[in-house]
Amino acid sequence: MAASPDDRKYSKEHEWLKIDGDAATIGITDYAQHQLGDVVYVDLPEPGATIAQFEKMGEIESVKAVSDLFTPASGEVLEVNQAVVEKPEVVNSDPHGAGWLLRVRLADASEAEKLLSAAEYDAFIAQSS
Amino acid sequence: MTDLPAPTLRKTALFDLHERQGGRIVPFAGWAMPVQYRGIVDEHNAVRQRAGVFDVSHMGRLFVVGADAERLLRSAVTYNVAKIREGRGHYTLLCNDAGGIIDDPYIYRLDSQRFLVVGNASNADRDTERVRSFVAAGMDAELLDRQEQTVMLAVQGPAASGHMARVIGPEVAALEKRACTELPFLQYKLFVSRTGYTGEDGFEIVTSIEAGRAIWRQLLAEGVEPCGLGARDTLRLEAALPLWGHDIDETTDPYEAGLGWVVSLDDGADFAGRAALELIKAAGPSRKLAHVQALDRGVIRDGCPVLRGGAAIGAVTSGGFSPTLGTSIAMAYLPRDAAAIGTELSVDVRGRAMRVVVVGRPFVPPANGKQQTAKGAAGTENRRATTDNRQQAPTADNRQQTTDGGAGA
Numbered sequence: 001m002a003a004s005p006d007d008r009k010y011s012k013e014h015e016w017l018k019i020d021g022d023a024a025t026i027g028i029t030d031y032a033q034h035q036l037g038d039v040v041y042v043d044l045p046e047p048g049a050t051i052a053q054f055e056k057m058g059e060i061e062s063v064k065a066v067s068d069l070f071t072p073a074s075g076e077v078l079e080v081n082q083a084v085v086e087k088p089e090v091v092n093s094d095p096h097g098a099g100w101l102l103r104v105r106l107a108d109a110s111e112a113e114k115l116l117s118a119a120e121y122d123a124f125i126a127q128s129s
Numbered sequence: 130m131t132d133l134p135a136p137t138l139r140k141t142a143l144f145d146l147h148e149r150q151g152g153r154i155v156p157f158a159g160w161a162m163p164v165q166y167r168g169i170v171d172e173h174n175a176v177r178q179r180a181g182v183f184d185v186s187h188m189g190r191l192f193v194v195g196a197d198a199e200r201l202l203r204s205a206v207t208y209n210v211a212k213i214r215e216g217r218g219h220y221t222l223l224c225n226d227a228g229g230i231i232d233d234p235y236i237y238r239l240d241s242q243r244f245l246v247v248g249n250a251s252n253a254d255r256d257t258e259r260v261r262s263f264v265a266a267g268m269d270a271e272l273l274d275r276q277e278q279t280v281m282l283a284v285q286g287p288a289a290s291g292h293m294a295r296v297i298g299p300e301v302a303a304l305e306k307r308a309c310t311e312l313p314f315l316q317y318k319l320f321v322s323r324t325g326y327t328g329e330d331g332f333e334i335v336t337s338i339e340a341g342r343a344i345w346r347q348l349l350a351e352g353v354e355p356c357g358l359g360a361r362d363t364l365r366l367e368a369a370l371p372l373w374g375h376d377i378d379e380t381t382d383p384y385e386a387g388l389g390w391v392v393s394l395d396d397g398a399d400f401a402g403r404a405a406l407e408l409i410k411a412a413g414p415s416r417k418l419a420h421v422q423a424l425d426r427g428v429i430r431d432g433c434p435v436l437r438g439g440a441a442i443g444a445v446t447s448g449g450f451s452p453t454l455g456t457s458i459a460m461a462y463l464p465r466d467a468a469a470i471g472t473e474l475s476v477d478v479r480g481r482a483m484r485v486v487v488v489g490r491p492f493v494p495p496a497n498g499k500q501q502t503a504k505g506a507a508g509t510e511n512r513r514a515t516t517d518n519r520q521q522a523p524t525a526d527n528r529q530q531t532t533d534g535g536a537g538a
Contacts, residue, residue, distance in 0.1 A: 037168060037359070038169050038452075040428060040450040041427050059479075063169040063170060063359060063449065064359060066428065066479075089170075
């Protein structure tokens with residue numbers, strides 16, 4: 001598997017967080033989409049909702065099974081990726097790009113220190129597979 | 130992730146080929162089976178649009194042979210096997226004395242004294258013991274379990290016939306729906322039937338391990354998609370074919386499951402469960418297996434409660450995502466007054482109410498369904514199934530009961 005992009009941080013629950021000033025984009029990793037298989041539905045919080053780091057923020061369903069989504073950072077939801085709501089398979093085809101899930105206003109930028117770097121995440125998934 | 134102690138899983142004779150093909154292996158009914166190779170949706174679509182091949186060697190394969198084979202099977206199953214002509218197969222049920230469904234094997238008649246009983250993997254041993262329990266003193270009937278010695282493949286999809294003609298022989302393409310025959314392949318004997326569990330045209334093969342491996346390789350070389358249990362489940366759900374252990378089991382009876390057409394009462398045979406089934410039929414089932422399609426996004430799963438006006442009136446027995454329809458579909462036992470086509474209900478999916486509507490079956494018709502019905506042979510078979518149904522109340526379920534599949538999961 002290709003190395004994870006090093007422009008963002010990762011959680012052990014296989015979500016990524018790409019920080020852009022006081023906002024950030026959240027998605028699931030390529031490893032996660034591969035494990036899930038064909039994604040057919042994502043249930044995400046509405047814009048305006050408050051989410052808390054490492055808490056459940058939604059669900060993602062593949063043909064096979066449903067999995068919980070956990071947020072890698074606390075904050076307020078600014079935007080939900082409608083492209084993913086309409087065509088969930090984008091999560092499979094471009095998990096690190098067009099398949100992003102949420103834009104959030106970060107509550108506490110220092111939370112990112114609790115996340116893994118790309119190299120640490122790649123080592124982590126190499127262990128678990 | 131569950132950390133159950135790994136029991137020793139049985140492997141089919143094609144296991145190494147599945148691993149080499151990149152199959153994702155999961156435990157299923159005591160077997161280590163591929164759930165997918167390229168992806169469930171790709172494999173599903175390949176079968177709906179072209180052709181796919183499944184290793185179904187985990188299924189039970191019991192040959193029943195002897196002068197009394199027909200009599201033995203008639204006492205064990207609900208369907209009058211005397212009506213199965215040589216070179217034909219039919220869907221049947223093994224019922225307990227209360228009329229509950231022990232398994233739903235497909236039975237093929239090879240000749241006057243030889244039958245092949247194909248049951249679910251999880252029930253293979255139980256099916257054999259059940260049939261054996263009806264062997265009476267002096268009966269000439271032998272039970273030969275051939276699961277270990279053979280491979281079973283399902284080749285399914287609108288293009289299956291062309292691939293089979295090239296790999297096995299042109300005579301295969303001439304097989305009528307639900308017909309079966311035995312052919313030589315290399316130096317081996319090969320059983321092939323025009324049946325399946327996907328709702329599409331297709332074939333099932335039982336042959337030696339060597340021949341089965343060769344056929345698997347040749348079909349893949351032809352471009353036939355290797356398919357796992359994941360696609361097998363989404364395909365059979367779209368075809369509204371029941372899965373034992375989910376939609377039918379010992380707590381369900383054939384009538385409420387919409388399988389009354391597999392129960393033959395007219396020949397007077399005293400088969401297992403007959404007395405109970407006569408009573409159930411006379412009283413009429415209080416619920417029926419209904420088919421619902423989601424109106425909202427989301428995926429309905431097994432066990433989700435079905436609600437009417439906020440009150441639970443049933444539970445989903447099989448639920449999932451339909452790649453063809455792009456929505457979730459499900460089967461559930463519902464009170465008769467909630468099971469009429471067009472009825473709007475909701476399903477509780479982990480606390481979220483999803484709107485659904487009751488639809489007819491199958492959810493998805495076969496790709497080449499029209500051509501098939503236009504052919505005389507397939508049409509005759511269909512009409513026969515419809516005639517059997519006339520004994521029951523004419524519901525939409527019965528009218529569409531012409532797409533019975535082959536061997537189950």
